[in-house]
Amino acid sequence: MNFLSLLSQDGASAKIASQGAHVCSWIPAGGSEQLFMSKSSAFQDGVAIRGGVPVVFPQFSNQGTLPKHGFARTSEWKLLQTGLAEHGAAVAVYELRENIARLTIWPHVFRAQLRISILGNALQMALEVENTGDTNFSFTTALHTYLAVEDIANVSLHGLQGLHYRDTVSGADHCLEADPFLRISGETDRIYGYAPAQLELHQPHQRTIIRNNGFADAVVWNPGAGAAKINDMHAGGEQHMLCVEAATILRPLSLAPGESWGASQTLEIVSALD
Numbered sequence: 001m002n003f004l005s006l007l008s009q010d011g012a013s014a015k016i017a018s019q020g021a022h023v024c025s026w027i028p029a030g031g032s033e034q035l036f037m038s039k040s041s042a043f044q045d046g047v048a049i050r051g052g053v054p055v056v057f058p059q060f061s062n063q064g065t066l067p068k069h070g071f072a073r074t075s076e077w078k079l080l081q082t083g084l085a086e087h088g089a090a091v092a093v094y095e096l097r098e099n100i101a102r103l104t105i106w107p108h109v110f111r112a113q114l115r116i117s118i119l120g121n122a123l124q125m126a127l128e129v130e131n132t133g134d135t136n137f138s139f140t141t142a143l144h145t146y147l148a149v150e151d152i153a154n155v156s157l158h159g160l161q162g163l164h165y166r167d168t169v170s171g172a173d174h175c176l177e178a179d180p181f182l183r184i185s186g187e188t189d190r191i192y193g194y195a196p197a198q199l200e201l202h203q204p205h206q207r208t209i210i211r212n213n214g215f216a217d218a219v220v221w222n223p224g225a226g227a228a229k230i231n232d233m234h235a236g237g238e239q240h241m242l243c244v245e246a247a248t249i250l251r252p253l254s255l256a257p258g259e260s261w262g263a264s265q266t267l268e269i270v271s272a273l274d
């Protein structure tokens, strides 16, 4: 597995694994690490990385016949381009296409592209999928972002009030999020439909603005005590992470030959004093 380091002109940095085009680390300019990475993650070819930003494609979780969360996160992506862009942002563009192995489990011809860009206090990840074949296909997808948090007990997630969600833990559907913000006090695994353009994760020292452009759903996941059963999660790791995922799951996407779809998630750190 190869790693690429990005450094923007203003000092923001990121580390990306070629497997999965997986952002493993992101440090905003003058800031500290913002992505959670399990100390027990194997970093082994073909094994999913526990932390950072896994790209889920073309299947979310076990909602189909493919391996969990699809094959994109365990596949080697091709680096198409990297360098400095407008205003000194550092950019990397990765691509994944069909190959013989993938065609045997998902018989569709496609091109997926992930463009990662960092500048100042922001990280943007833009995913595109194109149907380059001659038959329709459908898929579900997510940017499975693991946000690093100082203490999960002091975190609140704002922007979900009034939305309906599927509670993956209880199996209940159409639950209403009545509270103005969500606090995490145990295993939490929810798919919110009609995700808003912006969520905010509040901690005492900072706010993380989580922008969504084009994804239909938002997933919130923390394994709580169930983390003990996740063999690549270090002890206590669940206290220091919250996944806030930009996703399209509840209504799968469908692309006709020649059609493409794109969406992005942008994270921006704002100090508590601002």
Ligand SMILES: O=P(O)(O)OC[C@H]1O[C@H](O)[C@H](O)[C@@H](O)[C@@H]1O
Residues within 6 Å of the ligand: 048, 061, 068, 069, 168, 189, 190, 219, 220, 221, 243
């Ligand atoms: O352990 P993984 O295959 O990486 O999946 C980790 C988690 O991903 C998502 O957030 C799902 O909603 C969870 O149900 C799942 O447990």
